[in-house]
Amino acid sequence: MAILQSSTYGKDNVKFLKVKKDPLNPKVHEVMEATVKVLLVGDFDVAYTKADNAPIVPTDTVKNTILVEAKKFDVFPIEGFVAHLGLHFINKYSHVSGVDIEIFQHRWTKYPVNGKIHDHSFLKDGEELRTASLKYKRSGEFVLKSGIKDLTVLKSTGSMFYGFNQCDYTTLKPTTDRILSTDVDSVWEWDSKKLGSLQNVISQARAGLFDSAYKSARETTLSLFALENSASVQATMYNMCEEILRLVPLVSTVSYSLPNKHYFLIDLSWKGLENDNELFYPSPHPNGLIKCTVGREKKAKF
Numbered sequence: 001m002a003i004l005q006s007s008t009y010g011k012d013n014v015k016f017l018k019v020k021k022d023p024l025n026p027k028v029h030e031v032m033e034a035t036v037k038v039l040l041v042g043d044f045d046v047a048y049t050k051a052d053n054a055p056i057v058p059t060d061t062v063k064n065t066i067l068v069e070a071k072k073f074d075v076f077p078i079e080g081f082v083a084h085l086g087l088h089f090i091n092k093y094s095h096v097s098g099v100d101i102e103i104f105q106h107r108w109t110k111y112p113v114n115g116k117i118h119d120h121s122f123l124k125d126g127e128e129l130r131t132a133s134l135k136y137k138r139s140g141e142f143v144l145k146s147g148i149k150d151l152t153v154l155k156s157t158g159s160m161f162y163g164f165n166q167c168d169y170t171t172l173k174p175t176t177d178r179i180l181s182t183d184v185d186s187v188w189e190w191d192s193k194k195l196g197s198l199q200n201v202i203s204q205a206r207a208g209l210f211d212s213a214y215k216s217a218r219e220t221t222l223s224l225f226a227l228e229n230s231a232s233v234q235a236t237m238y239n240m241c242e243e244i245l246r247l248v249p250l251v252s253t254v255s256y257s258l259p260n261k262h263y264f265l266i267d268l269s270w271k272g273l274e275n276d277n278e279l280f281y282p283s284p285h286p287n288g289l290i291k292c293t294v295g296r297e298k299k300a301k302f
């Protein structure tokens with residue numbers, strides 16, 4: 001006998017671009033281009049086991065919901081919109097017991113023209129994404145995470161790697177000066193006890209909590225990457241996590257997942273040329289992959 005152990009379904013890659021107009025000056029805009037995923041969990045077993053579609057909220061309806069709610073509700077910041085969508089699906093469908101939602105915000109940045117930021121012209125500022133995800137259960141339990149994805153950075157000095165384990169498989173030479181490059185994937189999880197409810201998430205979104213945390217996390221990532229003489233990817237990412245925890249008290253854990261994108265020094269000695277960290281080969285693969293999650297130390301109870 002077979003048994004359905006778990007299931008979930010919904011719509012992925014739902015895209016929209018929303019123009020937010022300044023009420024006092026309707027030619028001054030912000031734009032939100034987003035890619036959204038919504039998956040539902042609930043009492044859908046008969047659809048799988050008895051070919052009975054009666055409980056299924058079609059994925060097409062899920063897509064329509066995302067677009068209609070994006071029109072009706074403020075989509076800035078994405079943490080507020082993810083909370084709004086979570087509440088919508090749980091409140092509307094009594095047989096939905098949980099939702100799993102992810103929003104990726106694409107990076108459109110206004111640029112200066114004649115020394116002044118233009119009102120409604122944007123440049124696509126790389127592949128970088130701002131992310132928000134929510135797992136929400138009918139019981140009220142939720143896990144809210146924010147993040148940065150695909151922020152590609154490189155430093156051409158100020159990175160070292162030495163003192164590592166040596167064995168008969170080791171060929172890597174220790175270095176005190178190398179290129180360091182990565183695609184930053186950083187996620188910070190919010191303390192749901194302290195946030196309390198999704199209604200409060202929406203209030204905090206309007207009060208600027210998530211925008212200021214995003215700014216702190218992005219600035220911390222970029223400044224520590226630049227300023228540290230990095231001992232390793234591991235040590236640098238830990239320092240970034242620690243600093244974000246310090247700056248954003250409502251965050252409970254910070255995680256980074258960083259590929260180490262190798263650049264190998266090209267040997268030109270055969271031509272009698274010295275290569276003093278000037279000419280490198282960007283090696284597409286393999287890459288290192290280094291991850292960590294840092295939380296807060298529990299205070300001892302007396």
Ligand SMILES: O=c1[nH]c(=O)c2[nH]c(=O)[nH]c2[nH]1
Nearest residue numbers: 161172231232233234260288
């Ligand atoms: O920062 C690094 N961490 C490693 O674990 C590692 N391993 C390696 O080959 N190079 C590097 N660099």
